[in-house]
Amino acid sequence: MSGRVLVVDDVPTNRLLLRAKLSSAYYDVVVAENGTRALELARSEQPDMIMLDVMMPDIDGFTVCSILKSQEETAHIPVIMVTSLDTPEERIRGLEVGADDFLSKPFNDLALFARVRNLMRMKMMFDELRLRDMTSRELGLTDYISEQDMEPEVGGPILLAPRCQREGEEWDAFLRDRLNVPTILTSSEREALNLARLELPDCFVVHQHLMEGGDGLRFVSALRARPETRQSAIILVVENGDIQTAAKGLDLGASDYIEAPFDPSELVARIRSQLRRKRYSDWLRSSVRNGLKMAVIDPLTGIYNRRYAAQHMNRVMERAREIDGLFAVMMIDLDKFKVINDRYGHDAGDAVLREFSRRLQENIRGVDLVARFGGEEFFVAMPDVDQLAAAAAAERIRGAIEGAPFILPHGAGEAHVTVSIGVAIADSSDEDAEAIIRRADLALFESKEGGRNRVSFFAQAA
Ligand SMILES: [Mg+2]
The missing domain is CATH 3.30.70.270 (Reverse transcriptase/Diguanylate cyclase domain)
Incomplete structure (x- = not known):
C-alpha cells in the first residue's frame, strides 16, 4: 500500500531526511518549506497524509493543522505533528487541533512506518465512505459534516483492560472525572472479551500486559476480528520506550497508542480524538445508508x-x-x-x-x-x-x-x-x-x- 505524503519543515536537512526515509518505503513525497506553502500543497496535491513540523517561522504547526482540519478539501487528511520538544502539553494541544499523532525528532523508523501504515489504512477506509457520502451530497440528500464537528462524549462506554487492579482504578477515576462517558473496568482478558460483546464499547483502553497473564496484543487482534467491535477505537498502552509493541499494535489494528507512565490529560485527549473519529465513521456509514435508501425511496409514500x-x-x-x-x-x-x-x-x-x-x-x-x-x-x-x-x-x-x-x-x-x-x-x-x-x-x-x-x-x- 503506497500513498502520497506531504512533508512540511522549515529546515532543509529535515525535509531531505524524511523524504529519503519515506521514498525508500515507496511513498510518493511532496515537500513544503513553510505553513503557507503547506496549506497550498495540501489543497492542490491532496496528499494521503501530512507530516507537519510544529516550529516554523511563518505559521506554526498547530495553526496549520487547525486550518487544514477546518476546510472541507483538507479536513480528511491525517496529520502527524513532528516535534523536537515532545511534551504532554504539546501533544494535548496537537490532539485538540485535530492532529492524529506525534513523532519526535530524531525519528525511530519503526514508530514512523507503523504509524504511517496505520494512518494510510484508516484514510483509505474513510475515503471510501466519503466517496459514497459525496454521491449522497451531490444528490442533495445530506449536508457536509467533518470529523471536527463530532461531539465525542456521547454514545457507548469505554472499556478499560489494565495491567492490574490498582492501575485500572486509577484510570477509571480520572476518566470518570474528566469525560462524560461511562467506563467499564475489567479484570481479565476473558472478562474483557465477554463484556466487549455485551456492552459494545465505543473505545477500548488496553494495556500490553493484561491481568492474569493476558496478552494485550492478542486482545487487540481479537477485537478487530469481531464484527461488533471492528469499528471501535482501541488505544494500546505500552511500557515506556516499547516501540516494538506499539508498532505491532498499530499493525494489528490499534487506533492509537500511549506510552506509560502518561499524563492523564493526554489519555483523555487521545480518547476524545478517537471517539470523535468513531462518531464520524458511524455518521458517514449511516448517512451512506440513508442516502442510498433515499435515492430509491419515495419519501411521501415510503415505496x-x-x-x-x-x-x-x-x-x-x-x-x-x-x-x-x-x-x-x-x-x-x-x-x-x-x-x-x-x-x-x-x-x-x-x-x-x-x-x-x-x-x-x-x-x-x-x-x-x-x-x-x-x-x-x-x-x-x-x-x-x-x-x-x-x-x-x-x-x-x-x-x-x-x-x-x-x-x-x-x-x-x-x-x-x-x-x-x-x-x-x-x-x-x-x-x-x-x-x-x-x-x-x-x-x-x-x-x-x-x-x-x-x-x-x-x-x-x-
Ligand atoms: Mg521547525
Missing part, C-alpha cells in the same frame, strides 16, 4: 421511486427469459386527484396518496413491485402472471380503492377516490422496459377515455 423501478424491470425481464414466462406491468392513476388537492389542500392530497399506497400494497403479492412514478401515477411490476391473473389483481386493486372512502386529515371529512388502470402483458421476447411501460400507459389512457374507474389491457398484436 420505491421510478429510478429503482427501472432497475427492477431489468430483473423481471431476466426472470421471464430464464423461465420463458409472462409478466405484467400496470400503470395506475388516481382519478381527478387534482380536485382533492384543490378542494382540501395538499395535506389532504398527501394523505390520500399515502392511504392509496397502503391499499395498493395490501392487494398485490410479495413478489410484485410497487413504485411511485411521480404525482398521482403509480407502477406495479408482476412477474410470472398471465392475462387472467393480472386482470384479477387489477380488478382487486380498483375495487379496494373504490370500496371504502378515504379519511382526510384535520377533520376535513372523507373523499371518494377511484383509480384508472392500464395493464400490459409481456413475454420473454420483450427486452425494452420503456416500451412495455408505454404500452401500459396507452392502456391507462384508454381507461381514462372510457370514463375512469376501470381496467384496460393493451391490445396485444399476438
Whole structure:
C-alpha cells in the first residue's frame, strides 16, 4: 500500500531526511518549506497524509493543522505533528487541533512506518465512505459534516483492560472525572472479551500486559476480528520506550497508542480524538445508508421511486427469459386527484396518496413491485402472471380503492377516490422496459377515455 505524503519543515536537512526515509518505503513525497506553502500543497496535491513540523517561522504547526482540519478539501487528511520538544502539553494541544499523532525528532523508523501504515489504512477506509457520502451530497440528500464537528462524549462506554487492579482504578477515576462517558473496568482478558460483546464499547483502553497473564496484543487482534467491535477505537498502552509493541499494535489494528507512565490529560485527549473519529465513521456509514435508501425511496409514500423501478424491470425481464414466462406491468392513476388537492389542500392530497399506497400494497403479492412514478401515477411490476391473473389483481386493486372512502386529515371529512388502470402483458421476447411501460400507459389512457374507474389491457398484436 503506497500513498502520497506531504512533508512540511522549515529546515532543509529535515525535509531531505524524511523524504529519503519515506521514498525508500515507496511513498510518493511532496515537500513544503513553510505553513503557507503547506496549506497550498495540501489543497492542490491532496496528499494521503501530512507530516507537519510544529516550529516554523511563518505559521506554526498547530495553526496549520487547525486550518487544514477546518476546510472541507483538507479536513480528511491525517496529520502527524513532528516535534523536537515532545511534551504532554504539546501533544494535548496537537490532539485538540485535530492532529492524529506525534513523532519526535530524531525519528525511530519503526514508530514512523507503523504509524504511517496505520494512518494510510484508516484514510483509505474513510475515503471510501466519503466517496459514497459525496454521491449522497451531490444528490442533495445530506449536508457536509467533518470529523471536527463530532461531539465525542456521547454514545457507548469505554472499556478499560489494565495491567492490574490498582492501575485500572486509577484510570477509571480520572476518566470518570474528566469525560462524560461511562467506563467499564475489567479484570481479565476473558472478562474483557465477554463484556466487549455485551456492552459494545465505543473505545477500548488496553494495556500490553493484561491481568492474569493476558496478552494485550492478542486482545487487540481479537477485537478487530469481531464484527461488533471492528469499528471501535482501541488505544494500546505500552511500557515506556516499547516501540516494538506499539508498532505491532498499530499493525494489528490499534487506533492509537500511549506510552506509560502518561499524563492523564493526554489519555483523555487521545480518547476524545478517537471517539470523535468513531462518531464520524458511524455518521458517514449511516448517512451512506440513508442516502442510498433515499435515492430509491419515495419519501411521501415510503415505496420505491421510478429510478429503482427501472432497475427492477431489468430483473423481471431476466426472470421471464430464464423461465420463458409472462409478466405484467400496470400503470395506475388516481382519478381527478387534482380536485382533492384543490378542494382540501395538499395535506389532504398527501394523505390520500399515502392511504392509496397502503391499499395498493395490501392487494398485490410479495413478489410484485410497487413504485411511485411521480404525482398521482403509480407502477406495479408482476412477474410470472398471465392475462387472467393480472386482470384479477387489477380488478382487486380498483375495487379496494373504490370500496371504502378515504379519511382526510384535520377533520376535513372523507373523499371518494377511484383509480384508472392500464395493464400490459409481456413475454420473454420483450427486452425494452420503456416500451412495455408505454404500452401500459396507452392502456391507462384508454381507461381514462372510457370514463375512469376501470381496467384496460393493451391490445396485444399476438
Ligand atoms: Mg521547525
